[in-house]
Amino acid sequence: MSASKNKPDGKMNLLERIVASYVESRNGREEERLCALPRDAIVALLRVERRAIIWSSVAGIVAGAVLGVVEIVFMQGLLEDMRGMTLLEQAPHWAWFLGFILLMSGLEVLFLYWNGLRAAASASRIAGLALATKTPRSGLLARALGRAAIDLPNPLEAIHGIDPYARVPRWRIWAWRFMYRLKVGVTSFVLRVFLRRVIGRTVFRVLIPLLAGPLYAIWNGIITWRIMREVRIRAFGPFAVRDLRRRIEKKQALMKKENRLLITAVVGEVVMLSEDAHPSFELLIRGLVDTLDLEPGDIKVDWCSQRERLGELGLAEKTLLLDAATLACLLDGRISRSEEELLADAHALCGLPFEKESLEESLGKLLNGQSPFSRNLEEGEDQLAAGR
16 A cells, blocks of 8 residues: 655644644643653653543543443333334434433543543653644654544554555555544443343343443553553654664764665664554654765665675674664564564674563663663674674
8 A cells, every 4th residue: 555645744634733732732841851761750750641541540430320320211211111102203312312422422532532632741741852842843743642642543654755554455454443443432332242141130231331330441541551651652752763863973974875774774674564654753764864864765675685785784883773673663662573573683684692582671661761772882883893
């Protein structure tokens, strides 16, 4: 499938503008963090996440309880009175019942959106992101955090000429996105069907609608936890990219252009393996293009033919390439088997051992606002030199 082109800066749809503007206003920072995230900031971030999860669970309990009571009243009362009515005569009663369900569900969703946006903005401020600067970069980050807060999937966009969806069948993309939006409703329906099968007696079936409250609370809590984890990834990703750029700047002047292109190519391969246009990838690729003095159109991804050239790189270039590839695998918050295999292959070609445990440790560091790189550039060069 061919993804659409990147939206120019500022070209966001109405919903994206609303959520981005809210995150920017709640963030309020004009100066970005320059040092490592202190321990008290991590504690404050955990407090924000717990509060968001608690409030989403409370919303689930309230919405589930109200809908449960209304369902009991309708099924046990009004439904009995409608037995002698025609379908036309029943229509106003069903319209009232379904309308109330839609209204209550809509209010719950709006509250969850507000709860997520408020938490995302607070988390970005604690993380040290400066979103009140009104720059293209801050707009991109605000948009990314806003989409994460309201649990929207990443857009179907190419990233500086690299299409993450090029190898994904169109039907699978649309099927996945359709199920993504239905996950809450489908899960609720399956749970209710399961309960009705398990609880067969009529006297206990009356209690099934009341069980919706705790079920909604648990589900809302799980969804909010997952949202806040994604918010962390998007809030801390820019600092990891900045760290990588600083490491590259120390050696960039000594690197040949073809070797600089090879570093961006391996990152592009990771992006394609991810099959997702994660916003942090845009920051990473843009950062590499600027730091390595390249143009976005220069990037060519053909890993099968490019991988053999890794052995021709210098010691510093191998270390930087592995760091860039590792960071690309971490920036979307999940490490797939194909990405692990790529990293293992790249490490072998560069003459360095690959440790999966180290990769998981680096992801943990990223989620806690620390540098994900497990070794200094000089240490990597020493290991490569020792292996020769």
